Amino acid sequence: MDTITSQATAQDSLIQLLAPDGTRSANAEWDAWLEDVDLEAIQGFYRDMVLARRVDEEGTALQRQGELVLWVPLRGQEAAQVAAGRAAAPQDMLFPTYREHAVAMTRGVSVAEMLRTFRGISHGGWDPTRTGFHVYTMVLAAQVPQAVGYAQGIQRDQKGWDQDRVEREGETVMAFFGDGSSSEGDVHESMVFAASSQAPVVFFCQNNQWAISVPFEVQSRVPLAQRAAGYGMPGIRVDGNDVLAVHAVTRWAMDRARRGEGPALIEAVTYRRGAHTTADDPTKYRTRDEETGWDDKDPLLRVERLLRSAGVTQDYFDELAQEADTLAAEIRAAALAFPTPSLESAFSHIYAEPHSLVQNELAWFREYQAGFADGADGADGSDGAGATEIKEGTR
């Protein structure tokens, strides 16, 4: 283990480069990973975070208005997600939970596509192969061993490459999970497999303090980063609300994995400022005081302070707010314009190859639906319209 990580693990220190008041502290070891992160790049991070927060607000609003079946707020975790997403190369593959909307945006997943999942149109929503961003997984931690397997595939694909090519074109995987998921056996097995095979995978844990209503203390008596040592990999504990620190450590871990030096665990310490989902009520299990205690540690606020102290004018912030509102309006319009899917289309993707039971049930379903098509039996308007749609779509 190299010095950086052994120190970090030994001290359980929380790496922070940007204080809540916007003060940038120097840190020779980690600043080395931010050499190209100039003011413009920081503005880029800030823009990502502002847009993600606005999308998040729109998601909650759409759900409250009955337009989404559910929304999973990310408020408070924008820095961790943007910094991690921006630390990945285009060729890398990321395996999210179901809250990584800001990461999704850094991967070029359109927010409208993402809303298909939450409007009940699709269980997936976007193309994971095109975006390098796997679809959301609702079963906690189940995506983590898959990420490791994907990384083991990369290892096989890159067999025989020279070091130069590995560093230039090599691929890496990032597996996202939370403090709640960290208790799942799949996370343990994933770390065992990844360490055993030295797979190029970075375990990125957003410790947002709450697994729905259960506080972090119930999951672990020690910081999660400490667990890494038990698997034989470095563990880093970073201020998850500090976009610069998260970016630096994630770049370090991804670079390390890319060079073939194996997996690492990052624990980004953050706070879920909103509800677990729109079906949750945090007032049942945590205090207002605790929530407001994180107000000043907000990930956007500290970057705004940094930018203002660097001379960025109000015009920039106004324009960005305008851009965010425009994006929100666009995704709202897109979400409301999704055509209502038919069950018939769901039959097409149960198997990749023909399956006689599915074929027979589809044939029955078509025939049954066709019985409503004429509307002569007095079926109500919406049923009749739906059936007609299906009929036209298949002939």
Add this chain to the structure above:
Amino acid sequence: MSTERMTVAKAINAGLARVLEENPKSLLLGEDIGRLGGVYRITEGLQARFGEDRVVDTPLAESGIIGTSIGMAMRGYRPIAEIQFDGFVFPGFNQITTQLAKMHFRTEGRVNVPVTIRIPYGGGIGSVEHHSESPEALFAHTAGLRIMTPSTPHDAYWMIQDAVACDDPVIFFEPKRRYWLKGEVDTEHRAAPPERAQVVRRGTDATILAWGPLVPVALAAAQAATDDGRDVEVIDLRSLSPVDFDTVIASTRRTGRLIIAHEAPTFGGLGGEIAARVSEHAFFQLEAPVARVGGFHMPYPPSKVEAQYLPDIDRILDALDTTFNPEVSA
């Protein structure tokens, strides 16, 4: 000569070797499958021949084995995972049912996960708990999975190759007490497509449907039935998802009687589903209610009493009798 006499175990080994040879993206992974060649030696010699990257001794964790197999499949590989025993599949059950089975559906057809999971299954081997189970109904019930189970060396040789070639996930149940059953394997001429049931004995008076380890028992029962002057047809189902209902229904229409035998518990077993379908489609040709022979609604019992638990020739013949005397059983 393309025909060779070998055991079911050797046939699967030879089939896997051919897969590894022909498809560079295929690989085997599981517990003890490399250096040891598997606890049943099904993968014997394969690691020495194909290397540690193609025949992987994994850490001891079934969910990890299935989960990483899914990830490798997403990456373009064809993983063939071994679960050491039927009763050990459950730590991996979540990955199989919530992930593997649903990935193609979840991604709207954009991602294929051609993972093959080999599971030695069934009883009659005199073993300890969790080593003799027949959990096929749990997987057949799960949309997105295909289930195959061969009963002969020839089928074993070809069906394992079919399983790997399939773009869908396949659970490949290996009848472990038939591993040492010998038969001719034609390595040039493919077996029938795996989703097609095979009539392995022609008959006119009744049909016995079986799969995997019970096919030889069904054949022996049919042979014994000739003593009573009964000419019994036997079908080897081979694929448990999809089920070749056409072949089963056509046979039942001809013979008028159907006995379904499996080692798995009768209640909630595949036999019930097949009996219902046959009743729907051959009701007026049936001379008697469809009879089922299976395990009891109990955890698989200790091996000293397993002979009484497992369907045998007499239990099948008893069921056959009921189809000739339906009023007696009623």
